[in-house]
Amino acid sequence: MPASLPAPTLPRRPRWRSLALLAVCLAPLLWPIQHLAERYYRSELASQNRQTLDLYVANLLGILHRYETLPQILGGLPPLREALASPRSSAAVDAANHLLKRIAEQTGAEVVYLMNTTGDTLAASNWDQTDSFVGRNFAFRPYYRDAMDGRLGRFFGLGTTSAKRGYFFAAAVREGEQTIGALVVKVDLDHTERLWGKTPEQLAVTDQYGVVILTSRPDWRYRATRPMSDTERSAVEATLPYPTRAPQQLALAETAWLTQNRDISETGWTVNLLAPYSLVERPVRSALAAAAGALLVLILALGLAMQRRRNYLDRIAFEGRARQQLELRVAERTGALERLNSRLKQEVLEHEHAQQKLVQAQDELVQAGKLSALGTMSASISHELNQPLAAIRSYAENAEVLLDHQRTEEARGNLKLIGELTARMASIIAHLRAFARRDHHAPESVALQPAIEDALALLAKRRRAMGVELVRDLPDAPLWVQAGETRLRQVLGNLLANALDALTEKATPRCLWISAEKTAEGVTLCLRDNGPGFTREALAHAREPFFTTKTRTQGLGLGLAICDTLMRALGGELLLANHPQGGALLTLRLRPARPGANLQPPEEFA
Incomplete structure (x- = not known):
């Protein structure tokens, strides 16, 4: 046996004090990295939220535009004018109720109702429900006054009857130059909140008074985002758009949210998208950690380089001694490989002989499998064709009776079915043949x-x-x-x-x-x-x-x-x-x- 290798000398430790000083000098570089990462991720989040905000605004406007012209178009329907002309006629009012209900079901509107010149509701699509608008007066609503003045009425508010919020469109119903009533369409906007989903970003749509009317956070709903003036408070008390006459203030920390907004001039609303600042802080911390890790890796790499340089001379001497030992081991391993090679050749010859026997056994097994598959396939074909053959015999006997009674069309139908059954039998045989050939x-x-x-x-x-x-x-x-x-x-x-x-x-x-x-x-x-x-x-x-x-x-x-x-x-x-x-x-x-x-x-x- 060769002599054992001499123990290598222990490497000397690197100068860690110098590495620590270098780390202190490089640490201030992390501050500009943090600043740049924060600017970058703020910009990325703003760009992403801008696209999301545009999509939501487009969807909201699409819903409102779909119902905007509906009151003006429906105001000319004869049943509605007849109900306004004859409010005491139960037949006319009943026809208007049923017409408005069909219109609401076809258009997807929440409620469609007809009002006379005094603001009383004569007919409504929910006339047969417990919260029916029929008989109620909504003259205090701004959309009614705008419609009676010849303008398209718009208003968002909480229903005084149904207690459900919605957006109202109203238009005048005219008879020549005379205004004889108003037609109102209420649009349900609840599903626009559900479209937002569960995301870190929060949605808040505020009206002209700065009150949140649509939001992904229920605790923000009907909260004021700014102080209201006396004029605005009076308008809120007169029109009752919220469940409260004095909305509470919504206090949001400006440093906790990144806010983007879009104004909708048609409704006077502002759509706000608030992203928590944590969405920026998290990737910034990750980037800062990555930068710190890179600096640490750099310092460790310098330390390893110093260590490797100090060990270089010791390694040369160690390799000289190891080379001599390796030559002795190679000589021993060469003799062992020659003996192993001779034994391996003998095993290869035995393996080839066993492989030939295995191929012969496989051929015999395949032949036996073919004979077994032939018997199974014959029984399968008999079993699978019994049902179609029985049906063909039944249809043939039925066709013979039908021909005896001169019912040729029905007999022709039976013959057609017989043809379909024969096609099915052929398909079954084809599939069984393909199955036997392993044709998948x-x-x-x-x-x-x-x-x-x-x-x-x-x-x-x-x-x-x-x-x-x-x-x-x-x-x-x-x-x-x-x-x-x-x-x-x-x-x-x-x-x-x-x-x-x-x-x-x-x-x-x-x-x-x-x-x-x-x-x-x-x-x-x-x-x-x-x-x-x-x-x-x-x-x-x-x-x-x-x-x-x-x-x-x-x-x-x-x-x-x-x-x-x-x-x-x-x-x-x-x-x-x-x-x-x-x-x-x-x-x-x-x-x-x-x-x-x-x-x-x-x-x-x-």
Whole structure:
């Protein structure tokens, strides 16, 4: 054995006092870095909030502009003029009420109501509600006075009847040159607050009096952002736009918020976006920490450089001694490698011999698998084609009877259905052939409801003959899943046929439930019957080929095995269980897909 290496000499410590002095000299550089980072992040936050503020203002103006011209347009409707001309006619007032209700439902307005020249409400879209405006006088509102003066009335305030805030548009209803009343549209602005969402930035829309009317902070609502003059207080007491006559002052620390605002000249409002200063302080602290870390790394790098320079000479001597020791170790390792190489060659020869035997065994296993797959495929084709063949025979017999009675159109419909069933049989055979060749088709977007209707149509005659009640709970909107259209119908047909087979053992009433829903993971379809359900043995072995609880004349035990194989090929899952209220419960979990083009359900079978 070679002699051990001599212990290296301990490196001398660097001059840490010099490094500490250097750190003290470089520390003042952090102040301008902090100042520059603060200016940069303030500018970035202001630019981002400016775009957000523009989007919110545009959305708010879009909502108001949509209803702005509505009172002027609707004021010329004959039913409204007739109600103003004949206020004591219950028929005229009732027609106006129903018309205003339809207008409110179609336009999305909160309330639409009609007032006479004294400010009394004759008709309203909420005439049939407990907080109806009918019979109430709103002559004190500014929008009514503006409308009677021939101007478009605008006003934001809290409803004295409904206690709900909203924005009011009002326009005069004229008969020639004479003003006979006013039509008012109230717009609900609550959803504009909900659009803001949960963000650090806060929204506050103030009116011409400086009072917050829309905000993302409920505790700011109806708080004054500035002192009001005596004239403004009198206007507030006269028009009652808020739930209080004297709004409390909203105290906000100017140093805690970065504020940006936009004025809306049409309404006299100011939209304010307040961003907490912490959004700037956090990245500034991160930048300052990064700069301090960089300075620390620089100081440590200088210290390491000094340390490496001091150790350079010691390392040269150490490497000279290590080189001699290494030459001795190389000589020993060379001999060991030669012996290991000889042993490795022998192992490679043995591995090649074992590989040849493995290839031969694999060839024999593939041949045995082909013979097994051939038998399974034959049984699968027989099982899958029994249902369409039975349907074709039924339609052919029905067509013969229809032709005897000269009902050619109905017979032609049966023949068309026979053609569709033969096409389906060909598709099933093609898919079984492709399955045998391991030819995996790419999944496509398939609408689930039409596939269910197709499978039910194939078994409709048998279900009605058995007196099975069908209970559906399917959404109206199409549920799109990733599947093959023929394979999905094949799975549904097998599962529904098994359910009907189970119900033959039960006396009436017989029920079959079908429900589907869209979940976060995909689409879930549940099939349930009130039959005897699964036994413990059936739940353990139902997915195995040729396992069945039926007689040999009733089935081969391939249905659930084929369904399970097809579901796994489609990326889905088939779950078997018993329902707590009795009967079997089968759950299909399918992957979601984007909406496709196949929305038409199949034709109903005769």
